[in-house]
Amino acid sequence: ADFEALKADIKAHGMHDALIVTAKNDKGERTVLSGHNRLRAVKALKAEEKENSGKWDKVSIREKGFTSKAAEKGFVIRDNLLRRQLDTEQKAMLINQLLKDSPEMSDRAIAHILKVDHKTVASKRDKLETGGEIPHLKTRTGKDGKKQTASKPKRPEKPENRGKTG
Numbered sequence: 022a023d024f025e026a027l028k029a030d031i032k033a034h035g036m037h038d039a040l041i042v043t044a045k046n047d048k049g050e051r052t053v054l055s056g057h058n059r060l061r062a063v064k065a066l067k068a069e070e071k072e073n074s075g076k077w078d079k080v081s082i083r084e085k086g087f088t089s090k091a092a093e094k095g096f097v098i099r100d101n102l103l104r105r106q107l108d109t110e111q112k113a114m115l116i117n118q119l120l121k122d123s124p125e126m127s128d129r130a131i132a133h134i135l136k137v138d139h140k141t142v143a144s145k146r147d148k149l150e151t152g153g154e155i156p157h158l159k160t161r162t163g164k165d166g167k168k169q170t171a172s173k174p175k176r177p178e179k180p181e182n183r184g185k186t187g
Contacts (some may be wrong), residue, residue, distance in 0.1 A: 028062040036063065039081040041100075043093065054085060054093070055100050088166060091123045095134040102136065112137055116145045124155040130164035 040056035053060055063080055087093040098115065107115070112135060119131050120142070128146060132139040149155040160168045 024058065024062065027058060028065055031059065031062050032066055036080060039083040041085050042082050044084055044086055054097050091126050091162065094119070094123065098134055113145065116142055117149065120146055120149055120155055125158060125160075125162050127161040127163045127169065130162065133164050
């Protein structure tokens with residue numbers, strides 16, 4: 022029903038928003054990052070309207086450049102998150118998937134993309150590393166693109182706190 026409504030709207034009013042695509046790769050191909058359903062609707066309209074199919078030949082696009090595959094993936098996730106209200110379970114699934122796809126990303130970088138707390142990401146990472154689902158890495162890449170040591174050295178205990186419990 023939603024797809025048919027999208028098709029009807031595009032047929033009546035045209036496409037309001039440009040598709041967001043990557044720069045051309047070595048083969049001259051682009052990847053659609055945002056607008057898959059709009060593109061699918063335009064293709065369906067073109068197939069349905071044989072005599073008027075040229076009307077659908079021009080689709081506006083906006084090219085988006087990225088410094089890494091992780092940044093590209095982060096954009097797609099953020100773009101989708103902005104359009105949907107995800108519950109806690111769905112966010113947890115996204116955290117796990119992003120950790121599996123890009124274990125080199127820091128907890129804070131993943132938290133920034135998914136709009137969750139970095140301690141939540143750290144907890145999920147610990148479970149996946151312990152279960153052998155993702156590797157233990159010595160370095161991780163922050164949201165600024167810089168590599169950092171995965172575990173920070175422990176701060177030395179203050180002399181007045183030594184020997185004290187709880």
